Amino acid sequence: MTGLDRTRPVAVVGTGTMGQGIAQVALVAGHPVLLHDAAPGRAEQAAAAIAGRLDRLVEKGRLSDDDRRAAQARLKPAGTLAELADCGLVVEAVLEQLDVKQALFRELEAIVDADCLLATNTSSLSVTAIAGGLEHPGRFVGLHFFNPAPLLPLVEVVSGFATEESAATRAYDTAKAWGKSPVRCADTPGFIVNRVARPFYAEALRVYEERVADPATVDAVLRECGGFRMGPFELTDLIGQDVNEAVTRSVWESFFQDPKFTPSLAQRRLVESGRLGRKSGHGWYAYADGAERPEPALQEPVSAPAEVTVHGDLGPAEPLLGLLKGAGIAAHREASEGEASESCAAESAHIRLPCGARLFSAAEGVMASSLGDAVQFDLARDYEATSLIAVAPSVTASDAALREATGLFQALGKQVVVVADVPGLIVARTVAMLFDIALDALDRGVAGADDIDTAMRLGVNYPEGPLGWGESVGLRRLHDLLTRMHDQQPTGRYAPSIGLRRRVHAQEETVRS
Numbered sequence: 001m002t003g004l005d006r007t008r009p010v011a012v013v014g015t016g017t018m019g020q021g022i023a024q025v026a027l028v029a030g031h032p033v034l035l036h037d038a039a040p041g042r043a044e045q046a047a048a049a050i051a052g053r054l055d056r057l058v059e060k061g062r063l064s065d066d067d068r069r070a071a072q073a074r075l076k077p078a079g080t081l082a083e084l085a086d087c088g089l090v091v092e093a094v095l096e097q098l099d100v101k102q103a104l105f106r107e108l109e110a111i112v113d114a115d116c117l118l119a120t121n122t123s124s125l126s127v128t129a130i131a132g133g134l135e136h137p138g139r140f141v142g143l144h145f146f147n148p149a150p151l152l153p154l155v156e157v158v159s160g161f162a163t164e165e166s167a168a169t170r171a172y173d174t175a176k177a178w179g180k181s182p183v184r185c186a187d188t189p190g191f192i193v194n195r196v197a198r199p200f201y202a203e204a205l206r207v208y209e210e211r212v213a214d215p216a217t218v219d220a221v222l223r224e225c226g227g228f229r230m231g232p233f234e235l236t237d238l239i240g241q242d243v244n245e246a247v248t249r250s251v252w253e254s255f256f257q258d259p260k261f262t263p264s265l266a267q268r269r270l271v272e273s274g275r276l277g278r279k280s281g282h283g284w285y286a287y288a289d290g291a292e293r294p295e296p297a298l299q300e301p302v303s304a305p306a307e308v309t310v311h312g313d314l315g316p317a318e319p320l321l322g323l324l325k326g327a328g329i330a331a332h333r334e335a336s337e338g339e340a341s342e343s344c345a346a347e348s349a350h351i352r353l354p355c356g357a358r359l360f361s362a363a364e365g366v367m368a369s370s371l372g373d374a375v376q377f378d379l380a381r382d383y384e385a386t387s388l389i390a391v392a393p394s395v396t397a398s399d400a401a402l403r404e405a406t407g408l409f410q411a412l413g414k415q416v417v418v419v420a421d422v423p424g425l426i427v428a429r430t431v432a433m434l435f436d437i438a439l440d441a442l443d444r445g446v447a448g449a450d451d452i453d454t455a456m457r458l459g460v461n462y463p464e465g466p467l468g469w470g471e472s473v474g475l476r477r478l479h480d481l482l483t484r485m486h487d488q489q490p491t492g493r494y495a496p497s498i499g500l501r502r503r504v505h506a507q508e509e510t511v512r513s
Helices: 017-028 043-060 065-074 098-109 125-133 163-179 197-211 215-224 231-241 243-255 266-271 319-326 397-412 427-443 449-460 466-473 475-488 498-512
Strands: 010-013 033-038 075-077 089-092 117-120 140-145 154-159 181-186 309-312 330-334 350-352 360-361 375-379 388-391 415-418
Touching: 010 017, 017 033, 017 065, 017 089, 017 140, 017 163, 033 043, 033 388, 043 065, 043 075, 065 075, 065 089, 065 319, 065 330, 089 098, 098 117, 098 125, 117 163, 125 140, 140 163, 154 163, 154 449, 163 181, 163 427, 181 449, 181 475, 197 215, 197 266, 197 427, 215 388, 215 415, 215 427, 231 243, 243 266, 319 330, 360 397, 375 397, 397 415, 427 449, 427 466, 427 475, 427 498, 449 466, 475 498
Parallel strands: 010 033, 010 089, 033 075, 089 117, 117 140, 154 181, 309 330, 360 375, 388 415
Antiparallel strands: 140 154, 309 350, 350 360, 375 388
């Protein structure tokens, strides 16, 4: 371990919520901590606020009284930057303005010792650009904590273009010694989390704009079917629509308006209307006292079919066969009806309902409307555990097709919502895009596979890392889903990444050999 010795002071410049949180983490880890803020009196106020939080930790039994007193003795406000001269690490948490941060670090560089690590907590600016004016940028790193810093374990350790390996390793080891779960990444827009997470919001907004489903239904499907802790509409209301949209726009602009990160017009209009979420009392949902939260429209109970016929390999939906058996629905297995065509994969992998209609997984990437009398159902992370399933009938589906599909899932103990027919429905298209963006980040050297999956689990509470999740669904299946979406909307947004195409070709060559 090359982490910072606990006897070396740590300074935090900028004493807002994030700055106080970082200071508390370093303090509880055993370091002397100095607080500095350009605004007179702010550092003293921050020190008092941190002391109050330490008191509450004692009350909750998470900190001993002796440790609390020792920590408070190590915490001091600093009136000038010159007082930070002996620090081993200075973390900046000031305004997200490039010129402000650059000026601060130029001043700090002339004050601190040569072995002092300089770190920025920026979430949106280039670490390389912030360090651009320094004489010794090799010791400069990004330490991106997540709010609230004392509670959330993830820290993105970001190496700028000129960051030395030894500095990044020292920062990583220091964060680990503080009890955090650090991940290492290169300096690219959004780092790991804010880059890879964009499709979670973007696909939900696109589904809403395409009138596939309303926000309450999308949130419910991604929570119950996808296993996400919160749906994207309720989560952006919590984050703040203005904040979330600003991050999306920043990533999009930083990638020179790459269509994969295109912002949503619907979200822009929400921001323009002042409906920013919980903090303004209204976002996608209303938060006034007595406001009722909309719920998805559930299908009325209907009878289940007595038997069905299963054709081909259902892939991630194979667990349904065991559930059908447990529900007393006979499932007769027949051989595949031939190799799936590019336009119609669901011809070979589907459940044939008694009325003759096909019931197939949205993970196949096919619109039900391309198959006549057909219904597709969304991807679920765990078909046994999920309490809700989204289905979409084709535009020419018979009443019997929707009724039998609904009854089948209800017999399995699932509530059913009906959404409009689009490729990938809600969960499948979201997982496909998350996987492809994560895979592209891996192939471009942004971070390692384990770090990407760890960052998404710890940073935004995903039920599973997108790379591991995508592997379980199947590379070929996700590739084909994205390809079909790209064929219908050839803007580049859904075009599979080069890395995904390479891996699919490699799989095909392996099978042929």
